Amino acid sequence: MGFLVKPRIELYExxxxxxxxxxxxxxxxxxxxxxxxxxxxDKADVPCDVMYQxxxxxxxxxxxxxxxxxRETQGKSYKRIIPIGGGTVIDISKLFVYGDGYDxxxxxxxxxxxxxxxxxxxxxxxxxxxxxxTNIAIVEFKAKQSKYGLAVSQLFADEAALIPSMLNTLPFDxxxxxxxxxLIHAMESHVSPKANExxxxxxxxxxxxxxxxxxxxxxxxxxxxxxxxxxxMIASTMxxxxxxxxxxxAVHALSFPLGANYHVPHGSACYIVFEETxxxxxxxxxxxxxxxxxxxxxxxxxxxxxxxxxxxxxxxILPRQKLGEFGTDEAKCDEMAASAIENQQRLLKNNPVxxxxxxxxxxxxxxx
Numbered sequence: 540m541g542f543l544v545k546p547r548i549e550l551y552e553x554x555x556x557x558x559x560x561x562x563x564x565x566x567x568x569x570x571x572x573x574x575x576x577x578x579x580x581d582k583a584d585v586p587c588d589v590m591y592q593x594x595x596x597x598x599x600x601x602x603x604x605x606x607x608x609x610r611e612t613q614g615k616s617y618k619r620i621i622p623i624g625g626g627t628v629i630d631i632s633k634l635f636v637y638g639d640g641y642d643x644x645x646x647x648x649x650x651x652x653x654x655x656x657x658x659x660x661x662x663x664x665x666x667x668x669x670x671x672x673t674n675i676a677i678v679e680f681k682a683k684q685s686k687y688g689l690a691v692s693q694l695f696a697d698e699a700a701l702i703p704s705m706l707n708t709l710p711f712d713x714x715x716x717x718x719x720x721x722l723i724h725a726m727e728s729h730v731s732p733k734a735n736e737x738x739x740x741x742x743x744x745x746x747x748x749x750x751x752x753x754x755x756x757x758x759x760x761x762x763x764x765x766x767x768x769x770x771x772m773i774a775s776t777m778x779x780x781x782x783x784x785x786x787x788x789a790v791h792a793l794s795f796p797l798g799a800n801y802h803v804p805h806g807s808a809c810y811i812v813f814e815e816t817x818x819x820x821x822x823x824x825x826x827x828x829x830x831x832x833x834x835x836x837x838x839x840x841x842x843x844x845x846x847x848x849x850x851x852x853x854x855x856i857l858p859r860q861k862l863g864e865f866g867t868d869e870a871k872c873d874e875m876a877a878s879a880i881e882n883q884q885r886l887l888k889n890n891p892v893x894x895x896x897x898x899x900x901x902x903x904x905x906x907x
Contacts, residue, residue, distance in 0.1 A: 542737040542784055546661070546672050546696040548776065550703075554579040554623070554662075557700055561660065563587045566616065570608075570632045571623040575664050578708045588617075592628050598802055599686075600631050601679040606643045613639050619658045623705075625717070626668030626677075626805065629661050633676040633694040643678070651691045661696040664705045666771040667717025667806050669724055669779020671699035679799055685882040686795040699776060706768040714764060715857035716806035718771055722749045723809050724778040728785035729830045730820070731889045735785070742781035743833050748774035750837050750852065757855050786889035790816045793899060795883060796875035801865045810859055814850055815905045825892035863907045872903035 551557040558580070563569070567587035569576075576589070590611065596604030608631060622632030634646055638656035646653070661671035674694040679686045706714070725742040728734060734742075748770045756765065765771065793816065794808035803811070820827050834845040838852075853859070862872075876899040879887070887894065894902075 542735065544672070544780055545674070545692075545783075546699045548672070548699045548701065550701050552702070553704055554702055555584075557662065557702060558585065561621075561700075563619075563621065566618040567621060568612065568615075568617045568619070568635070569621045569623055570628055570635070572628065575624050575628075575705075575708075579705065587621075588615075592624065592631060599627050599679060599798060599805060600677065601681055602643055603681070605631050605634060605678055609634065609641075609643060615639075617657055619660060621660045621662065623662040623664060625663070625665040626670045629663065629668065629670040629696075630676045630678070632661070633659065633670075633674075633696075634678075634689075635659075636693055647678075647687065647689050650689045650693065653693065655693040659694075659696045660698045660700055662700045662702060662705070663772070663775070665709065665717040666706055666714065666768065666775040667720035669721060669775055669782065671696055671701075672776055672779040673783045677795075681799075683882070685799050685878050687882065688885060690885070701772055701776060703767075703769040703772045706772060707764070709764065711762055711764055712857060714771075715762075716804060716810065718749055718752075718775070719810050719813075719853060719857060720806035721745060721771075721775040721778040723790050723813055724782040724787060725749070725774075726817075726830050727787045727790055727889070728778070728781040729833065730825070730827045730891045731785040731788060732891065733785040733889060734829065738781045738785040739829060739833075741777045742785075745774040745778035745781065746833055747837050748777075750834075750849075753852050753856050757852060762856065786886070788886055788889040788891070789894055789899070789902075792879050792883035792886035793875075793902060796878045797862075799878075800871070800875065801867075803860075803865075807860060810853070810857065811862065811906055812902060814846075814859075815902045817846070818905075819894065819898060819902055820891055823892045823894075823898070825890075827891055861907060862903065867903070867907055869900075869904060872900050872907070875903055876900035 564586045569589045595607045620635045622629045636657045663671045675690045725745040729742045793812040797808040880896045
């Protein structure tokens with residue numbers, strides 16, 4: 540029974556404290572977004588090179604955006620890469636650890652054998668992806684209409700630097716979608732056949748922190764940013780550790796064709812298919828009792844009410860979109876189901892029960 544926590548995890552009071560303590564300077568490259576960096580610190584006070592991801596394309600990572608960024612750094616002898624951002628920025632930055640001389644296709648084809656040449660210090664600014672503690676980089680290849688993950692040991696950050704105050708400027712809906720993504724990480728890893736006592740401790744604690752925070756918001760009657768974001772940031776990292784070890788499954792597998800076809804942000808795409816995927820598990824007789832037992836205790840309700848209580852709570856935090864809003868029809872559902880089967884076996888093998896293409900299509904149709 541194996542269990543891994545790879546990056547060193549550190550907490551910092553502020554971005555300024557982080558920059559000072561890490562002694563950033565020549566040989567360092569920060570990859571971030573201008574809207575992330577500007578509220579925290581003036582660029583003139585940053586003692587190293589800065590690359591703004593949005594100058595190379597919008598949305599989640601795709602081959603055009605990442606390829607342009609890799610070409611921009613050719614010939615520069617960076618020793619440390621410091622992504623400051625959400626999953627997009629951190630996933631992109633992992634691909635810079637190999638140094639110069641490789642394009643994106645070479646990295647995805649040979650990433651398992653290429654040498655890691657640069658240190659990676661990941662600073663998450665959302666509370667959802669867990670990318671700071673995983674070895675996965677997800678990139679959309681538009682020509683194939685799907686997203687692909689590279690999961691190799693070289694992509695682990697050397698340090699995950701947690702700065703809870705970085706979350707304070709998030710729009711509420713971004714916070715909601717990203718934290719729901721973290722909740723799904725915890726729940727999918729909880730029912731994975733790879734789960735063990737250690738991964739479930741991290742997943743269970745993440746679920747407690749996220750759902751406890753949501754219940755406080757509902758009790759207040761307001762959809763507003765929590766005053767203390769530390770628990771949500773820690774929960775996201777803990778959920779990342781849980782799914783690093785036990786894996787995510789069909790919810791994430793089904794989300795990727797949605798992102799590729801409709802450019803739905805990742806957390807929202809997972810949220811769309813979350814409920815119907817777990818319903819399908821139950822219909823097929825999968826053992827999802829570890830998640831149900833945890834939810835019953837956390838939500839303080841009977842087991843026959845946990846799913847309605849969970850999705851009522853999530854509905855208060857963030858209204859869920861329907862696939863019908865994007866013009867999805869049965870033919871498109873069939874196409875996306877085929878894409879999931881063809882391209883997402885890395886994730887589907889972590890299901891608590893095997894799903895056929897027809898069953899995946901049914902999930903999509905029920906989400907219309």
